[in-house]
Amino acid sequence: DAKTTQPTSMDCAEGRAANLPCNHSTISGNEYVYWYRQIHSQGPQYIIHGLKNNETNEMASLIITEDRKSSTLILPHATLRDTAVYYCIVRGTRAALTFGKGTLLTVNP
Amino acid sequence: NAGVTQTPKFQVLKTGQSMTLQCAQDMNHEYMSWYRQDPGMGLRLIHYSVGAGITDQGEVPNGYNVSRSTTEDFPLRLLSAAPSQTSVYFCASSYTGFGGPNEQFFGPGTRLTVL
Numbered sequence: 183d184a185k186t187t188q189p190t191s192m193d194c195a196e197g198r199a200a201n202l203p204c205n206h207s208t209i210s211g212n213e214y215v216y217w218y219r220q221i222h223s224q225g226p227q228y229i230i231h232g233l234k235n236n237e238t239n240e241m242a243s244l245i246i247t248e249d250r251k252s253s254t255l256i257l258p259h260a261t262l263r264d265t266a267v268y269y270c271i272v273r274g275t276r277a278a279l280t281f282g283k284g285t286l287l288t289v290n291p
Numbered sequence: 292n293a294g295v296t297q298t299p300k301f302q303v304l305k306t307g308q309s310m311t312l313q314c315a316q317d318m319n320h321e322y323m324s325w326y327r328q329d330p331g332m333g334l335r336l337i338h339y340s341v342g343a344g345i346t347d348q349g350e351v352p353n354g355y356n357v358s359r360s361t362t363e364d365f366p367l368r369l370l371s372a373a374p375s376q377t378s379v380y381f382c383a384s385s386y387t388g389f390g391g392p393n394e395q396f397f398g399p400g401t402r403l404t405v406l
Contacts, residue, residue: 216394225295225381225397226334269333277322277341277385278349279395280334 184203191286194264195257200257202285204270215246217255219266220284226269229255244290260289293317297382304372312367312401314382322385322389323365327351328400332339340365341387346358349388371394372405379403 187205194200217229245257269284324339336349340359356368
């Protein structure tokens with residue numbers, strides 16, 4: 183699976199959009215981009231995934247660049263409960279997920 | 292649905308003791324896996340199973356055994372606990388282990404301390 187690079191930490195004001203970047207320059211054609219988050223001490227939680235097109239669900243939006251070498255997770259209206267570590271993961275046909283250290287997003291009041 | 296459940300939530304062992312961490316899911320998922328998470332680190336895959344009777348090693352399998360006799364259960368056995376196995380253990384499951392996108396569901400974790 184392709185390796186990903188994320189900033190170590192980011193801050194966001196409550197109510198504003200949080201934009202979390204991820205680089206995955208070695209991604210191959212059949213690999214999906216997944217985002218999970220881990221709120222302190224809990225098990226990771228699935229957020230969203232995509233292959234080529236932008237995706238949106240009730241939690242977030244995923245923007246993937248045309249060359250697929252990077253993506254951005256957008257939380258449109260961040261709340262204090264969105265404070266968590268966010269993991270960007272590139273996954274092929276195998277189900278196993280390879281977790282990096284992720285980005286610690288801190289939402290400030 | 293209860294989702295993915297793990298027991299116990301907390302456990303303290305002495306070096307050399309053995310124990311089994313339990314994991315169960317009620318979603319009829321084929322794929323189940325165990326991860327460990329050390330402080331400040333991401334999760335690392337220990338073992339996984341793509342269906343009953345089928346298991347395989349992940350990134351850090353040494354010191355752990357698994358079996359999958361039913362679709363629902365995937366226990367993780369520590370054979371002879373060592374301080375290096377102090378960690379938080381997460382079990383996860385997904386509909387399938389092959390092909391296509393599918394999300395994984397994680398349990399709440401077991402916090403293990405080996406003295």
